[in-house]
Amino acid sequence: MKTFIAHSAFALMVLAATPALAYPVTVKSCNRDVTFDAAPKRAVSNDVNLTEMMLALKLQDRMVGYTGVSGWKTLDEKLREGVQALPELSEKYPTKEVLLNADADFYFAGWNYGMKVGGEVTPETLGPFKVNVYELTESCIHIMAKGKPTMDDMFVDLLNLGLIFGVEDQAKALVDGYRRDLDKIVASNGAIERPTRVFVYDSGEEKPFTSGRFGIPTAMIEAAGGVNVMDDVEKSWTEISWEPVIDKNPEVVVIVNYGEVTAEQKIAFMKSNPAFKNIDAVKNDRFVVLDYVEATPGPRNIDAIARLAKAFHGQAM
Known part of the structure; x- marks a missing residue:
């Protein structure tokens, strides 16, 4: 059975730690080894998906806030419940001063998920202030050579957060559950003779913003x-032209739902534009909506x- 899942070399990024709850521990963050002498007590996460990783490990009591949510998208109810006691320190990317004023000792972010290459907030600029940074694995492609992502990338981040915060058992149990669920999905697919052609439509009308080879989609x-x-x-998320989308004729379009333009409006745009009338996904009304956090x-x-x-393998939801 061909599953189209490869084991990622990034699984090796989870380094062995000393016995449970013993410090120091060292994890691999992109191309850096980062050592923690103790579990962070005043952590900040950027963006909804990274914040949900912290919540999944029940680390709210180790956080002083989060950043980069309301300036880009709406905070959904599930996430709102988890962070209701925490302030949003910055609507978009935080400045260095925002993090220092919060007396943060840890920043969980990524390249283009709260940090920009050569920007004001990076592991190097925060290091002198004793703010350790852990970088989202998917985002490492912006600063180093990296293989195509697999779901191991997300699993590695959860396991590394478990090591950093001394909750290894919880992280492992969570990831083991995700792996079991993923195995069931793959098994239920059965033998796939030809994979479904899929286009990810994030935003944009004149030119679409999409996920390329190195994005988690x-x-x-x-x-x-x-x-x-x-x-x-060979990008993670990037703007392209519509011509290759038309040429490659996707059978399904995945709509990323967030921002001022709704998923319904994005679908209506594609269905009403004569340029897309021969795309299989449009002809057959096969759209799948995923929220940004998904x-x-x-x-x-x-x-x-x-x-x-x-x-x-059936009809669009």
Whole structure:
């Protein structure tokens, strides 16, 4: 059975720690070894998906706030419940002063998920202030060579957070459960002779913003028995032209739902534009809507993969 899931070399990023709750511990963060002498007590996470990773490990009491949510998207009710006691320190990317004023000792972010290459907030700029940074694995492609993502990338982040905060057992139990669920999805797909052609439509009308080879949707689509038609675009998330989308004729379009333009409006745009009338997904009305927090690395990925698999091998949901 061809599953289209590869074991990621990034699984090796989870380094062995000393016995449970013993410090120091060292984890691999992109191309850095980061050592923690104690569990962080004043952590900050950026973006909804990274914040949900912290919540999945029940680390709210180790946090002083989060950043980068309301300036880009609406905070959904599930996440709102988990962080109701925590302030949003910055609506978009935080400045260095925002983190220092919060007396943060840990920042969980990624490249283009709260940090920009050469920007004001990076592991190097925060280091002198004793703010350790752990980088989202998917985002490492912006600063180093990296293989195509698999779901191991998200699992590695959860396991490394478990090591950093001394909750290894909880992290392992969580990841083991996700792996079991993922295995069931793959098994239920059966033998796949030809993967479903899929295009990820994030935003944009004149030019679409999409996920390329190195974005986590590629791993999710492959796990569900499909292929990202933009797999040859060597970016994680990027703007392209509509011509290759038309040429590659996706059978399913995954709509990323967030921001001022609704998923329904994005679907209506594609269905009403004559340029797209011969695309199989448009002709057959095969659209799948994933919320932003489902289409970026985080705890909701596995349920989203199950929905994708059902849509690819049946009717769109």
